[in-house]
Amino acid sequence: SPSDPDLVERARAAKEKLGDKVFVLGHHYQRDEVIQFADVTGDSFKLARDAAARPEAEYIVFCGVHFMAESADILTSDDQKVVLPDLAAGCSMADMATAEQVAECWDVLTEAGIAEQVVPVSYMNSSADIKAFTGKHGGTICTSSNAKKALEWAFEQGEKVLFLPDQHLGRNTAVRDMGMTLEDCVLYNPHKPNGGLTAEQLRDAKMILWRGHCSVHGRFSLESVEDVRARIPGVNVLVHPECRHEVVAAADYVGSTEYIIKALEAAPAGSKWAIGTELNLVRRLANRFAPEGKEIVFLDKTVCFCSTMNRIDLPHLVWTLESLAEGKLVNRIEVDKETEAFAKLALERMLALP
Ligand code: 13P
Ligand code: SF4
Numbered sequence: 001s002p003s004d005p006d007l008v009e010r011a012r013a014a015k016e017k018l019g020d021k022v023f024v025l026g027h028h029y030q031r032d033e034v035i036q037f038a039d040v041t042g043d044s045f046k047l048a049r050d051a052a053a054r055p056e057a058e059y060i061v062f063c064g065v066h067f068m069a070e071s072a073d074i075l076t077s078d079d080q081k082v083v084l085p086d087l088a089a090g091c092s093m094a095d096m097a098t099a100e101q102v103a104e105c106w107d108v109l110t111e112a113g114i115a116e117q118v119v120p121v122s123y124m125n126s127s128a129d130i131k132a133f134t135g136k137h138g139g140t141i142c143t144s145s146n147a148k149k150a151l152e153w154a155f156e157q158g159e160k161v162l163f164l165p166d167q168h169l170g171r172n173t174a175v176r177d178m179g180m181t182l183e184d185c186v187l188y189n190p191h192k193p194n195g196g197l198t199a200e201q202l203r204d205a206k207m208i209l210w211r212g213h214c215s216v217h218g219r220f221s222l223e224s225v226e227d228v229r230a231r232i233p234g235v236n237v238l239v240h241p242e243c244r245h246e247v248v249a250a251a252d253y254v255g256s257t258e259y260i261i262k263a264l265e266a267a268p269a270g271s272k273w274a275i276g277t278e279l280n281l282v283r284r285l286a287n288r289f290a291p292e293g294k295e296i297v298f299l300d301k302t303v304c305f306c307s308t309m310n311r312i313d314l315p316h317l318v319w320t321l322e323s324l325a326e327g328k329l330v331n332r333i334e335v336d337k338e339t340e341a342f343a344k345l346a347l348e349r350m351l352a353l354p
Contacts, residue, residue, distance in 0.1 A: 003033035007314045011037055014321035022324060023057035025050060027064035028257040029278040029306050033314040034063050043257040044068055044124045045143035049351070051075055059083055059324050063312050065091045069333040070128040074344050082333045085316040089308050091125055096212035097165035099129035101190040109162070112199040119158040121150050123166045128335045128343045130164060135346035142350060144169060144241050144256035148177040149353045160205065165212030172241045172248045174207045187211050216306045217242035220276045224300035225250040228274040232297065238263060239276030239299065247276065257281060269293035279305045
């Protein structure tokens with residue numbers, strides 16, 4: 001739906017008043033009405049780097065979800081303030097791994113006698129606490145655009161990886177990019193005693209996958225791939241690596257949101273694409289590339305928006321920008337110093353990956 005012209009004008013005026021004091025970051029899954037005010041857009045890796053590249057901005061307004069704003073706070077200087085326009089914009093995947101559960105898991109690995117061989121690799125989509133745990137135990141953060149490099153690095157440091165919290169990104173990267181088999185991976189269920197695994201299973205595994213998933217990408221199915229192939233002959237199926245393994249195995253191409261955009265930019269006129277990622281992005285790409293004769297459809301019509309990404313809407317953005325313009329700091333996301341120090345270690349290991 002078109003944005004309310006009144007709100008558009010208010011957002012524009014507040015942003016102009018703030019000038020260089022404010023820098024607005026927008027994740028690709030944000031609504032059109034919000035993304036039009038972003039100074040930069042990107043996937044979570046690009047935005048983490050972009051946040052750190054604006055030391056002169058007093059306010060970083062993060063149009064995305066909570067873990068992204070935390071990461072921006074960790075990577076920016078102490079006097080820069082990171083603001084999330086709606087504090088309820090969390091991520092159900094990040095919520096699937098709590099600090100207590102992960103500490104308990106480490107005890108289980110210690111009991112099994114393997115903790116010393118294990119390197120944690122945590123997906124960006126995790127709380128600052130989980131990133132701090134990762135840094136403390138010699139591990140790195142990864143995103144969907146550098147998961148392979150992160151795993152290669154981790155297997156130079158140790159024999160096993162504990163991958164948190166997205167089982168699908170972990171499994172897909174291990175099997176597709178690292179030559180591992182499904183049998184090399186075990187699934188650690190934080191709701192079961194010992195993760196539901198025996199010490200022997202843990203000792204035999206190369207990849208210990210946390211039982212977390214994305215509630216949006218986890219809903220694409222093998223059936224959706226088969227249906228779209230039947231409906232649109234010659235279609236290229238392109239999905240995000242947060243999708244389930246059988247979906248990724250049946251797709252033609254797999255990659256992060258930035259990869260998806262680049263693939264479509266490079267696609268020839270007349271080509272047909274079914275995309276398995278968040279709906280705001282797919283719609284925007286379909287509209288952008290339609291004039292070039294590229295047909296882009298959503299992989300499965302029963303899957304919908306990421307509801308927490310969508311919490312950031314134009315009214316919240318207007319309220320945020322107008323508050324800041326009046327000198328009122330609202331919705332600041334601030335990670336405590338000790339957590340920040342260890343989380344930063346893990347994030348910097350990621351940024352140093354080749
Ligand atoms: P990327 O931005 O790394 O593609 O991740 C997708 C996602 O789910 C962000 O929440
Ligand atoms: Fe979290 Fe999935 Fe939404 Fe990304 S798309 S914020 S992983 S729930």
